[in-house]
Amino acid sequence: MTLAYSPDTAPTAPPIDNLMDRVGLRMTFAKGEEIFGQDEEADMIHSVVSGAVRTTRLLSDGRRQIGDFYYPGDIIGLEIGDIYRFSAEALSDCVVRVVKRSSLNALSGEGSLDRTLWEATRRELERTQEHLLMLGRKSACEKVASFLMDVAHRVGSEDVSLPMGRQDMADYLGLTIETVSRMVTQLQGSRIVEFATSRQFRVTRWPALERLAA
Amino acid sequence: MTLAYSPDTAPTAPPIDNLMDRVGLRMTFAKGEEIFGQDEEADMIHSVVSGAVRTTRLLSDGRRQIGDFYYPGDIIGLEIGDIYRFSAEALSDCVVRVVKRSSLNALSGEGSLDRTLWEATRRELERTQEHLLMLGRKSACEKVASFLMDVAHRVGSEDVSLPMGRQDMADYLGLTIETVSRMVTQLQGSRIVEFATSRQFRVTRWPALERLAA
DNA sequence: CGCTGGATTGAGTCCGGTCAAGCCTTGTGG
């Protein structure tokens, strides 16, 4: 991990980014590196600049649940009280902007900042609720279909490249790696998606995919 | 459903309640009645005064997921953008204090209110994340154990009475009613909990229950 | 007392997990 002050200006989006630029630190993490750990003291908020990040939670016996995947522009570390409840790891080499909670509090009272962070928290909650519905009530096939649709939706383009491997997909969907693999094969068999490599695909039949995602 | 202005003072807790008292409406709902519906315009925030409430989400084919159960002091309707993503229904006869979003916005700038609502949103997010972990990675037995422990924990007392039936438990845990029933029977068999009636129980062996909840 | 709706129990099935090979891609060193 390396770090540097970030006098460079933000290429991307809205208020929060500007703010985090002003007070934030820019850090880079190598693929697989831990950005913060479960049960550590939670005094930082993170914003993804480039690359992708996963948040994970471990059960005592090693079972793993992935909370969510984060892409440039997303904020991580909001969901938390005094202790991080998930750990965050770099899915690929990535750059993250980091701000101390205390700095934010100092800047608070500006109001717009509070509002922005609250908005972000609500978005996070909505995504978590969607995830919840999926884990509770969808079949393996529906889960994988939903997942691929969600990713394709985020990217927007025809060709999608997955930043995560099968094991990460499995731990996100509450399945095993083998089941994920089988469902992917099955979706390919029905000509709904087409995988060039195991991490590169395109949706060939959107309506069918949407129907399956339920 | 009946409603009345609430000049009566709050018996319970902190800042938010006082605020909602000042601008809120007091409404009572009969058991099973809908408090608000999925996909309706979300312009209200609700606070449970007495009784219990569930939030539910329906898949097109009728599968149901319960988001959470809410008890006196809890706030419902935060998680939402312009449209309610869950519907809320009264588990038992209950009283709810209701405030228009717009009224709150008008009162905003007081700061403390914003902060309180944000806090509530974060607590909601934490509960949802815990729920997520359970749905994704726990066995039927662990789910039921976790659930009973959670409820007992909330109540605090030795004897716990469940405000919800087996179907609601099942839809919360992502199981069927039969499986829930079997697991309850099994937990009773191992002398971990003891049910007086199907909705009335006490924990007889806390450590064992905690171990099972994982 | 019988009715009604929720809860329990049982038998059988199936989806997804487990275990075990193989395959394919990637990267490294000869």
Add this chain to the structure above:
DNA sequence: CCACAAGGCTTGACCGGACTCAATCCAGCG
């Protein structure tokens, strides 16, 4: 440039936990 090793992905055979369907059971109540 090829050989080989390593890791990730896929595939197959089998197993088991949770679901399905159906039959009771039981408590509350008219």
